[in-house]
Amino acid sequence: MTRARVILLTSALGPLDYRIPHGMEAGPGSVVEAPLGPRRMVGVVWDDDSFPSVETVGDNRLRPLLDVFDVPALSPALRKLVLWTADYYLAHPAAVLRMVLPHAALSGEGRPIVEYRATGDLPKRMTAQREQAMAAIGESLGTVRELAEKAEVSDAVIRGLIKAGALEGFESSADAAFPLPNPDAPEPQLSDAQAAASRALVQSVEARAFAPFLLDGVTGSGKTEVYLEAVAEALRSGRQSLILMPEIALTQPFLKRFAARFGCAPAVWHSGMRSSERRRTWRGIASGEAKVVVGARSALFLPYADLALIVVDEAHETSFKQEDGVHYHARDVAVMRGLYENCPVVLASATPAIESIAQAEAGRYETLTLPARYGGAAMPDIAAIDLREDPPERGTWLAPKLVAALTDRLEKGEQSLLFLNRRGFAPLTLCRTCGHRIQCPNCTAWMVEHRLVRRLACHHCGHVMPPPRECPECKDEDSLVPCGPGVERIADEVALRFPEARTALVTSDTIWSPTKAAEFVEQVEAGMVDIIIGTQLVTKGYHFPELTLVGVIDADIGLEGGDLRAAERTFQQIQQVAGRAGRGTKPGEVLIQTRVPGAAVIEALVANDRDGFYAAETQARKHANAPPFGRLAAIVVSSEDAQRAQRTARDLSNAAPKDDGMAVYGPAPAPLAQLRGRHRHRLLVHAPRSFALQDAIRAWLGSVEWGPKVRVTVDVDPYSF
Ligand code: ADP
Numbered sequence: 001m002t003r004a005r006v007i008l009l010t011s012a013l014g015p016l017d018y019r020i021p022h023g024m025e026a027g028p029g030s031v032v033e034a035p036l037g038p039r040r041m042v043g044v045v046w047d048d049d050s051f052p053s054v055e056t057v058g059d060n061r062l063r064p065l066l067d068v069f070d071v072p073a074l075s076p077a078l079r080k081l082v083l084w085t086a087d088y089y090l091a092h093p094a095a096v097l098r099m100v101l102p103h104a105a106l107s108g109e110g111r112p113i114v115e116y117r118a119t120g121d122l123p124k125r126m127t128a129q130r131e132q133a134m135a136a137i138g139e140s141l142g143t144v145r146e147l148a149e150k151a152e153v154s155d156a157v158i159r160g161l162i163k164a165g166a167l168e169g170f171e172s173s174a175d176a177a178f179p180l181p182n183p184d185a186p187e188p189q190l191s192d193a194q195a196a197a198s199r200a201l202v203q204s205v206e207a208r209a210f211a212p213f214l215l216d217g218v219t220g221s222g223k224t225e226v227y228l229e230a231v232a233e234a235l236r237s238g239r240q241s242l243i244l245m246p247e248i249a250l251t252q253p254f255l256k257r258f259a260a261r262f263g264c265a266p267a268v269w270h271s272g273m274r275s276s277e278r279r280r281t282w283r284g285i286a287s288g289e290a291k292v293v294v295g296a297r298s299a300l301f302l303p304y305a306d307l308a309l310i311v312v313d314e315a316h317e318t319s320f321k322q323e324d325g326v327h328y329h330a331r332d333v334a335v336m337r338g339l340y341e342n343c344p345v346v347l348a349s350a351t352p353a354i355e356s357i358a359q360a361e362a363g364r365y366e367t368l369t370l371p372a373r374y375g376g377a378a379m380p381d382i383a384a385i386d387l388r389e390d391p392p393e394r395g396t397w398l399a400p401k402l403v404a405a406l407t408d409r410l411e412k413g414e415q416s417l418l419f420l421n422r423r424g425f426a427p428l429t430l431c432r433t434c435g436h437r438i439q440c441p442n443c444t445a446w447m448v449e450h451r452l453v454r455r456l457a458c459h460h461c462g463h464v465m466p467p468p469r470e471c472p473e474c475k476d477e478d479s480l481v482p483c484g485p486g487v488e489r490i491a492d493e494v495a496l497r498f499p500e501a502r503t504a505l506v507t508s509d510t511i512w513s514p515t516k517a518a519e520f521v522e523q524v525e526a527g528m529v530d531i532i533i534g535t536q537l538v539t540k541g542y543h544f545p546e547l548t549l550v551g552v553i554d555a556d557i558g559l560e561g562g563d564l565r566a567a568e569r570t571f572q573q574i575q576q577v578a579g580r581a582g583r584g585t586k587p588g589e590v591l592i593q594t595r596v597p598g599a600a601v602i603e604a605l606v607a608n609d610r611d612g613f614y615a616a617e618t619q620a621r622k623h624a625n626a627p628p629f630g631r632l633a634a635i636v637v638s639s640e641d642a643q644r645a646q647r648t649a650r651d652l653s654n655a656a657p658k659d660d661g662m663a664v665y666g667p668a669p670a671p672l673a674q675l676r677g678r679h680r681h682r683l684l685v686h687a688p689r690s691f692a693l694q695d696a697i698r699a700w701l702g703s704v705e706w707g708p709k710v711r712v713t714v715d716v717d718p719y720s721f
């Protein structure tokens with residue numbers, strides 16, 4: 001072959017043709033460097049027939065490729081996945097390829113990555129910036145760029161510190177070996193249900209064929225033990241496994257368990273890694289040397305050399321849905337990857353998504369059920385506290401019944417957990433004098449008070465400000481009051497009521513790293529904590545045998561707003577957090593504070609009637625032709641210029657195909673009408689399941705032109721609307 005069809009990673013252009021110079025090997029999948037205008041860009045060689053509509057350029061007009069990177073060519077299975085993802089989610093293949101080939105994977109080719117660390121000597125000349133940088137860097141290690149980012153200074157400041165001898169460099173070893181987990185260590189004695197489920201998975205790994213499974217087991221039933229058997233089988237044949245986790249800061253207990261079973265840690269992949277670790281891991285995955293990878297959703301697009309198994313743990317978690325860049329759902333892409341790689345895919349959950357249940361009911365997924373907790377622990381008792389009949393005292397948030405239950409556990413020396421899915425101290429700051437509410441300057445959102453870090457923060461754009469001393473509107477001093485509770489405020493109330501209790505606050509302000517998560521787990525396991533107060537960070541995965549009481553502070557938060565999945569999500573979240581209670585030998589109790597105890601979801605939780613809830617919810621979706629029985633897409637038009645956004649949204653709406661099988665609703669202001677300073681309008685597209693939604697949207701959007709200052713994003717199978 002002398003020609004190559006290349007997709008460039010950082011260009012919105014379609015595939016471009018290049019000439020392969022004499023002596024260069026650049027077959028399909030090769031990662032190459034190619035010229036575009038005066039620039040050199042990274043690209044991937046594609047099969048000629050992947051893009052039938054691309055016109056072929058005459059040989060004499062082709063520019064030559066510049067270089068081929070020394071990394072394995074992307075496999076046909078991965079190339080198919082890239083095109084499928086781009087096609088299904090209406091993204092550019094280049095945007096998907098950037099997830100396959102993150103910057104660090106190729107950086108420093110042929111030369112080592114150099115990372116720097118403090119020497120302990122301070123520079124002779126100290127400036128305010130240098131001081132800030134040294135304080136922020138502390139003990140950490142990173143490249144110039146990473147340290148500059150961490151310290152919020154320019155690269156030049158870091159370079160200055162290197163010159164001054166305050167930082168010293170180390171060459172990172174990109175090729176440090178990955179330890180080999182030992183699959184033949186003694187395995188746990190499985191229960192009958194566990195053994196049956198694991199046998200099905202092991203056989204499926206051996207069969208080397210695509211097979212999607214729903215591993216449906218109540219909290220504490222030992223789903224992890226079951227899929228680790230399949231991982232062991234993959235290891236025995238020298239092949240790779242990928243385990244996707246919803247929240248990487250929380251994988252600590254899993255990593256510990258993995259190491260206890262297999263004798264060493266798995267490779268991990270997440271957005272917080274240093275580029276040297278990224279490069280090493282990427283290469284270990286591509287060479288096949290990293291046998292087990294535990295990662296966040298982005299690990300799905302890595303170039304596994306020989307993938308034998310994909311597990312999506314806590315598969316119902318909404319964090320598997322990516323909401324920026326390529327709007328994909330990792331659970332669904334995982335199934336496609338399994339299809340192309342000819343391997344089983346395991347969706348593990350105690351509260352599967354309605355979508356997954358529907359797939360299983362339609363016979364497309366095989367269900368493996370673990371009906372009981374391992375070791376015979378009973379499921380917890382669940383009761384609702386009607387806040388209208390048993391309200392907390394004024395200015396507090398814990399109802400008397402919950403306070404009594406907490407007191408009881410403290411007396412018995414047992415642990416309790418209070419759950420409120422709201423970060424910070426108070427969700428709203430209000431002026432008592434003029435009624436002014438402090439809003440984010442960039443978003444249609446209130447600024448949330450975070451008292452621990454003494455800031456107000458916008459949870460949508462990250463804007464922060466110091467807490468104002470006077471009302472920005474009427475200038476009255478001492479008139480601003482926090483309204484409503486966040487977890488920090490619950491922690492305050494607990495400290496006031498139970499000054500002798502030892503508490504742990506678990507929120508992203510306190511648990512921001514795997515190390516912090518590990519410290520938390522250790523403290524609870526050592527019995528050094530009486531009451532845990534946390535956001536959704538504490539709902540999943542943890543196994544604390546001494547924890548016997550779970551209090552849900554406000555079960556109604558998620559039900560507001562009328563989202564399609566509001567009830568489903570509330571059910572899942574409360575079931576998950578309830579599942580933390582009574583996992584040992586002592587029985588668990590769950591108290592749910594609510595103002596609507598008669599709501600179907602609360603009644604189902606109290607009656608422990610999961611099947612009834614799912615059946616009713618499925619029926620309602622069917623009736624409304626809502627996902628997964630019908631298809632939805634959200635189109636968001638945004639611009640800093642309010643009028644342009646509105647005009648484009650109207651143009652799009654006017655150009656919408658009529659009587660084509662799909663219905664277009666809107667435009668209407670998007671749920672966050674303003675976000676990061678951009679005005680947003682939204683159109684919703686609804687169609688039957690059999691409808692070729694992507695083709696229709698592509699044709700429609702292609703028929704409308706909009707100006708340079710307008711952005712149009714499509715979200716197929718949207719989550720938040
Ligand atoms: P799930 O993921 O279903 O919530 P886990 O896999 O975390 O459940 O299991 C709950 C607890 O039971 C864990 O401490 C686990 O080590 C233990 N466990 C589960 N299965 C077994 C087994 N077969 N032998 C010994 N311990 C087990």
Ligand code: ZN
Nearest residue numbers: 440443458461
């Ligand atoms: Zn904001």
